[in-house]
Amino acid sequence: MYGRRASQLLKEQASCEAGQLTPFNSDAFEQVIKECDEHNLQLRSLIRKIEDQNLDIQTTRNEDHFGAVIHHLSLIRNKRCLMAYMYNRAEIIQSLRWKLGPVLPQEIQEKLNYLEEEYFKNHSTVIESYMSEMDIDLTVDMVPPKDPYIRVRVLDEIGEVCLDDHSISLSKHSLHFLRRTDAEPFISQGLMEEFVE
Amino acid sequence: MASSLGLGSGMWSEEAEIDASLLEGTTDVELLKQAWRNEKAAPEILKFQGPLVLRIREQIKLLEETVDEFRENGVDDLVVSLYQMDLDRTLFLLRSYLRIRLQKIEKYTIHISKTDLWNHLSEQEQKFTERCREKMEKHLEQSVLARLPHGYQSIMKQSISSEEDDMVPEPQLDTFVFCKTKDAVGAFQLDDTGDDIVDLVADDLYVIRYKSIKGLVDASQIDLV
Numbered sequence: 001m002y003g004r005r006a007s008q009l010l011k012e013q014a015s016c017e018a019g020q021l022t023p024f025n026s027d028a029f030e031q032v033i034k035e036c037d038e039h040n041l042q043l044r045s046l047i048r049k050i051e052d053q054n055l056d057i058q059t060t061r062n063e064d065h066f067g068a069v070i071h072h073l074s075l076i077r078n079k080r081c082l083m084a085y086m087y088n089r090a091e092i093i094q095s096l097r098w099k100l101g102p103v104l105p106q107e108i109q110e111k112l113n114y115l116e117e118e119y120f121k122n123h124s125t126v127i128e129s130y131m132s133e134m135d136i137d138l139t140v141d142m143v144p145p146k147d148p149y150i151r152v153r154v155l156d157e158i159g160e161v162c163l164d165d166h167s168i169s170l171s172k173h174s175l176h177f178l179r180r181t182d183a184e185p186f187i188s189q190g191l192m193e194e195f196v197e
Numbered sequence: 198m199a200s201s202l203g204l205g206s207g208m209w210s211e212e213a214e215i216d217a218s219l220l221e222g223t224t225d226v227e228l229l230k231q232a233w234r235n236e237k238a239a240p241e242i243l244k245f246q247g248p249l250v251l252r253i254r255e256q257i258k259l260l261e262e263t264v265d266e267f268r269e270n271g272v273d274d275l276v277v278s279l280y281q282m283d284l285d286r287t288l289f290l291l292r293s294y295l296r297i298r299l300q301k302i303e304k305y306t307i308h309i310s311k312t313d314l315w316n317h318l319s320e321q322e323q324k325f326t327e328r329c330r331e332k333m334e335k336h337l338e339q340s341v342l343a344r345l346p347h348g349y350q351s352i353m354k355q356s357i358s359s360e361e362d363d364m365v366p367e368p369q370l371d372t373f374v375f376c377k378t379k380d381a382v383g384a385f386q387l388d389d390t391g392d393d394i395v396d397l398v399a400d401d402l403y404v405i406r407y408k409s410i411k412g413l414v415d416a417s418q419i420d421l422v
Binding site: 134 | 282288289291292295299302310329333335339342345355356358364366
């Protein structure tokens with residue numbers, strides 16, 4: 001059936017939890033692209049056939065015309081599916097920049113194709129230029145603040161870091177009492193967690 | 198939350214006597230909070246509150262200076278942290294407000310850049326939109342469009358036979374929003390046919406389609422919650 005493969009591509013995406021990426025399905029993607037070419041070939045040859053019979057392409061309503069319409073519509077459907085697939089993924093990629101910062105963890109990077117990696121970097125710079133033009137960092141303060149300080153536990157060796165005006169050694173498993181705005185970037189990268197007793 | 202905002206407003210009133218908003222008895226933080234709520238609840242991007250954001254940023258700077266001064270002069274830690282908390286809350290509101298707007302732009306980049314909504318953006322947001330659009334177009338171009346047959350390569354149209362742009366995601370203006378009236382609006386017509394008329398009395402809660410009350414939100418006669 002025409003268009004089935006493209007819809008499967010989207011179904012795969014829809015069955016995944018919202019906001020999560022599935023690994024880029026390049027096999028299915030390529031097959032749909034190939035399908036598009038085939039539809040186009042069929043479409044062209046049917047149009048040529050109508051023209052060869054010296055019929056008016058605008059008004060002819062024979063079997064060749066309807067065949068061509070079906071190929072045209074299938075092509076459009078495939079295009080919409082491919083675009084939706086790419087676009088929905090791009091939206092998730094945008095949201096990752098907000099949630100995780102400018103560097104993606106390995107396991108997410110593996111799910112992107114190379115154009116998407118490129119897009120993530122490009123979009124990242126767009127957000128960064130806005131922030132520098134406005135002179136404000138929008139990637140902190142993702143949740144409404146309760147207390148200006150929070151207690152955190154370091155999950156991974158971070159080492160010596162300079163915060164505000166003093167440097168502090170963030171070694172693995174150590175507990176610290178930090179300003180929330182200082183700790184947030186580490187937390188979003190998974191290097192720290194809020195410590196709740 | 199209210200008590201801490203009260204603390205802030207007391208201090209700011211000294212330097213902001215000229216401020217028109219204060220004459221009405223509301224502080225800029227209250228105004229920002231409302232702008233933020235509206236922005237959060239509205240499906241489309243609202244007018245950028247340029248002057249308000251500018252004022253807030255000045256006040257934040259002032260507060261930061263005050264906090265620093267307090268620290269240096271060894272003012273009681275508790276007082277300092279109260280001021281700090283107030284500052285953090287205002288900063289959060291501002292950041293979140295700007296962030297929500299950027300995320301709306303990310304979502305409806307093309308729609309915003311080809312409609313009147315363009316005029317709702319700040320100068321920096323307009324630049325952001327242009328760049329966003331450029332990157333997104335390049336991405337879709339390379340991954341999908343360039344590989345499709347000729348005649349199907351437009352990002353705006355499904356094929357060359359489409360007369361209008363039918364591939365551009367648009368915000369859903371039909372959704373219902375919760376809103377609260379400030380003053381009585383009176384009999385209000387909900388749709389074009391005029392069958393549905395609601396009497397909007399002052400200070401009351403309603404659930405209405407965003408589309409119908411769009412004008413009232415723009416004129417800030419009604420608040421979204």
